[in-house]
Amino acid sequence: MENEASENPQLSSLESTDLAFSEGSQSLHKPEPLDKVLNEMNKEIKxxxxxxxxxxxxxxxxxxxxVEELDGILKEAxxxxxxxxxxxxxxxxRFAVITNTLQS
Structure with missing residues (x-):
């Protein structure tokens, strides 16, 4: 990679740093086994x-x-x-009695 940078002056130091980082990160990051990922997802779903x-x-x-409160209100109503x-x-x-009394 360093040889590429010295042979190709257009390759910036930023690009070479990015390449080195991505190559290094691949060795640092190991993919987790599928079973472990599925178990974690299962736990989260549960x-x-x-x-x-x-x-x-x-x-x-x-x-x-x-519903209980409404039943109580209806009972009271x-x-x-x-x-x-x-x-x-x-x-x-009472009005019937008064009417009869007045008519008599």
Whole structure:
């Protein structure tokens, strides 16, 4: 490589440094075995799925609490509705009594 640089003056010192770095980095970086990479990916996928499952569980619990709250509100609304119907019937009866009294 140094011979190339001395024979070819157009090859800059930057290019020769890049070539030396890339050749050196190839010897330093050994590719990991496929099994190891797959195992790490499998662990990461399981971790992400676990987090997703936890989020879904929390949301399902929150939705269930909303349903319970809405059920309570509906129960209270039905109770109030029944009470108002009873009051209306009571008032109808009182007005009927008053009307009969006035007509007599």
């Amino acid at each position: 971790n992400l799925l676990s987090k997703y499952a936890n989020i879904l569980s929390e949301r399902a619990a929150m939705d269930a609490s909303y 039905r109770t109030i509705e029944n009470h108002l119907k009873q009051k209306r019937e009571s008032l109808k009866q």
